Amino acid sequence: MCLNSLLYKTEKDLQQISEILGNKQNARHWQERAQLRKDRIQKYLWDAQRGMFFDYNLDSSSRSTYEYITTFYPLWAGLATKEQAEAVRRRLSVFEHPGGLAMSNRDNSVQWDYPYGWAPTELLAIEGLRRYGFKEDADRTSYEFLSTVAENFRRDGTIREKYNVASRSSETPVAAGYNQNVVGFGWTNAAFLALLHALPQEMVTKLAAEQTAPAAAAK
Numbered sequence: 001m002c003l004n005s006l007l008y009k010t011e012k013d014l015q016q017i018s019e020i021l022g023n024k025q026n027a028r029h030w031q032e033r034a035q036l037r038k039d040r041i042q043k044y045l046w047d048a049q050r051g052m053f054f055d056y057n058l059d060s061s062s063r064s065t066y067e068y069i070t071t072f073y074p075l076w077a078g079l080a081t082k083e084q085a086e087a088v089r090r091r092l093s094v095f096e097h098p099g100g101l102a103m104s105n106r107d108n109s110v111q112w113d114y115p116y117g118w119a120p121t122e123l124l125a126i127e128g129l130r131r132y133g134f135k136e137d138a139d140r141t142s143y144e145f146l147s148t149v150a151e152n153f154r155r156d157g158t159i160r161e162k163y164n165v166a167s168r169s170s171e172t173p174v175a176a177g178y179n180q181n182v183v184g185f186g187w188t189n190a191a192f193l194a195l196l197h198a199l200p201q202e203m204v205t206k207l208a209a210e211q212t213a214p215a216a217a218a219k
Contacts, residue, residue: 001045001053005073008037012078038079045074051087053080067094068104069121075128085132092129092137099165100145101125111174115166117145119191126195142195143203149192150211159192161185 011034018027044056047063052071055064071088074080080088095101100117107114122145130138148163152170160170161182172181196204 001041001055001068002070002073004037004041004045005070005077005079008034008041008079009077011037041074041079046084048087051084052091053084053088066104066106067091069095069101069125072125072128075132076124077128078131080132082132085128085134089129089132089134089137092141095125096141096144097165098144099148099163099168101141102165109174111162111172115164116162116172116174117148117165118162119145119149119185119188123191123194127198130198138198139200139203142199143207146192146195146199146207147210149188150207154211158183159185159188161188 011030015027015030015034018024018030041053044063045053047054050065052067053074054066054071055068056062057064071091075085075088094105095103097115097117100122102114102117103121104113112118122141126138126142126145129141145163145165148165148168149159151168152163153159156170158170160172162172163170164172170181196207199207
């Protein structure tokens with residue numbers, strides 16, 4: 001689901017670039033590629049009964065039932081219908097926690113599952129919600145993740161690769177994957193700024209006040 005959404009968005013971007021450059025043949029080529037991919041995503045990856053997008057297992061010729069954060073990627077890419085976007089939005093509670101959106105609802109002690117949240121997937125999921133007009137959900141989940149990053153930065157002066165969104169902590173022990181939670185990670189810095197810039201001013205003010213109030217009181 002993740003890769004196909006990214007490729008669809010790339011194809012649409014290349015179509016737009018070709019149109020700007022006046023290359024009609026290239027524009028038509030990328031438009032056709034994007035449409036073909038969109039049709040196949042709709043056919044193979046959308047589960048109307050569950051109201052989510054899923055990966056597809058080519059070996060078993062069956063759709064996965066693993067509920068994963070990448071179900072929001074088609075919203076970010078703009079290939080979901082309004083009805084599909086609403087259905088996916090209704091499943092937001094599967095992933096939402098006090099510190100943001102978890103990768104999945106499965107606690108497998110691996111870094112790409114519950115209870116961990118990664119900045120790029122937070123950003124794409126939230127931008128997907130915002131693209132389809134779910135502003136309240138986008139603002140709320142954005143604030144949850146931003147405040148988690150800000151709180152942990154205030155605690156130890158670092159920006160981390162991933163966070164425990166259930167406990168709002170940068171402590172991320174795992175049984176599978178790598179245990180080190182890398183400091184100064186670029187995508188967290190970039191995603192933080194992107195989410196912050198899209199947040200309403202009153203929520204930015206609230207975020208700043210929450211992070212500075214204890215320090216001010218200490219003075």
